[in-house]
Amino acid sequence: MSKLIGRSDADVLLVIDVQRDFCPGGSLPVPGGDEVAPLISRLAQAFDHVVMTQDWHPPDHASFASSHPGRKPFEEIDLPYGRQILWPDHCVQGAGGADFHPALDIPHAALVLRKGHRRDIDSYSAFFENDRRTPTGLCGYLRERGFARVVLTGLALDVCVRWTAEDAKRLGFSVAVVEDACRALGLAGSTSAWNSFREIGVDRFATADIL
Numbered sequence: 405m406s407k408l409i410g411r412s413d414a415d416v417l418l419v420i421d422v423q424r425d426f427c428p429g430g431s432l433p434v435p436g437g438d439e440v441a442p443l444i445s446r447l448a449q450a451f452d453h454v455v456m457t458q459d460w461h462p463p464d465h466a467s468f469a470s471s472h473p474g475r476k477p478f479e480e481i482d483l484p485y486g487r488q489i490l491w492p493d494h495c496v497q498g499a500g501g502a503d504f505h506p507a508l509d510i511p512h513a514a515l516v517l518r519k520g521h522r523r524d525i526d527s528y529s530a531f532f533e534n535d536r537r538t539p540t541g542l543c544g545y546l547r548e549r550g551f552a553r554v555v556l557t558g559l560a561l562d563v564c565v566r567w568t569a570e571d572a573k574r575l576g577f578s579v580a581v582v583e584d585a586c587r588a589l590g591l592a593g594s595t596s597a598w599n600s601f602r603e604i605g606v607d608r609f610a611t612a613d614i615l
């Protein structure tokens with residue numbers, strides 16, 4: 405495999421939600437989530453183009469169990485746009501838990517895309533909110549910049565990375581996921597992420613393929 409992946413103006417590294425609340429010690433920890441931060445920082449040095457996403461919710465966000473009296477985290481409810489898993493409060497706008505992990509060091513990232521900022525709707529994918537219709541604007545940005553391939557890293561593999569990879573593929577980008585630069589939350593059904601990727605033609609990279 406080419407070691408020149410990241411040095412192409414057609415390639416963009418997309419770093420999904422490497423934030424304190426998604427790491428051990430945070431309110432919605434992904435096991436081993438902190439381990440990817442230094443790795444992604446090294447990987448990013450091999451890319452001329454990097455975009456980062458940041459989960460960014462108002463304090464009474466509809467995805468929080470605390471916004472639904474009597475409901476507990478990880479239950480599911482029906483919201484106007486469909487089924488929604490209820491989460492512990494996490495990544496509240498301006499709070500420390502929403503900060504990027506301190507070991508994430510990518511000063512040349514050209515765009516930080518904040519998602520989930522509307523009170524009444526969640527956004528797992530970096531491309532669409534969870535109604536699957538409302539665009540975040542990322543597709544337009546990537547197309548206008550001329551990127552053809554999206555290389556994905558971050559948290560959590562089975563939620564936001566997966567939804568983003570599937571949307572990127574559907575939108576016509578070539579897509580790769582860097583396996584050791586992701587960690588999964590481990591929700592029920594998460595083992596099917598790689599099966600889905602294989603079926604739709606998402607490439608599976610390791611950091612060693614790039615560095």
Ligand SMILES: [Zn+2]
Pocket residue numbers: 459460461467494495520
């Ligand atoms: Zn969230």
